[in-house]
Amino acid sequence: MSGLAIITEACIDVKDRACVDVCPVQCIYEFDPEKNVLFSEDEAGSGAIENTHAPNPDAVVIFGDTLLYVNLEECTSCTACYQPDVCPVGAIYSEEQVPDGVTATSYNSEDPNKGHDHTFFIQLSRDVFAD
Numbered sequence: 001m002s003g004l005a006i007i008t009e010a011c012i013d014v015k016d017r018a019c020v021d022v023c024p025v026q027c028i029y030e031f032d033p034e035k036n037v038l039f040s041e042d043e044a045g046s047g048a049i050e051n052t053h054a055p056n057p058d059a060v061v062i063f064g065d066t067l068l069y070v071n072l073e074e075c076t077s078c079t080a081c082y083q084p085d086v087c088p089v090g091a092i093y094s095e096e097q098v099p100d101g102v103t104a105t106s107y108n109s110e111d112p113n114k115g116h117d118h119t120f121f122i123q124l125s126r127d128v129f130a131d
């Protein structure tokens with residue numbers, strides 16, 4: 001499916017969950033290291049868990065709970081989370097538009113990591129969910 005959402009490095013340690021509130025299918029997950037589970041909330045900070053997945057330990061250890069993860073099996077490509085006014089740091093791209101560091105024009109205007117290759121996060125989004 002085209003238009004799947006990919007969260008990239010600008011989310012690290014920002015994680016304000018603005019994207020969680022606009023996602024209509026609750027497919028944006030956070031890692032809970034104490035319970036060793038990926039969880040999605042009904043609304044950000046509500047404590048109402050919508051769904052959980054087991055993490056892949058080899059993948060989740062890379063960034064742990066420092067950023068959020070989109071489950072690409074559940075994302076409907078609705079485009080809501082990567083509209084320009086949602087993520088304060090421009091961390092979210094559609095899969096086809098994740099910048100590879102080659103052309104400066106493909107970065108979100110708020111992304112502080114312009115020039116970095118973000119394509120690592122495409123595979124990470126797939127690897128981090130074990131089920």
Ligand code: SF4
Nearest residue numbers: 023075076078079081
């Ligand atoms: S594109 Fe839509 S369904 Fe996919 S993560 Fe973003 S808000 Fe959720």
Ligand code: SF4
Nearest residue numbers: 011015016017019087
């Ligand atoms: S809106 Fe952006 S910074 Fe906030 S949690 Fe989502 S991806 Fe991270």
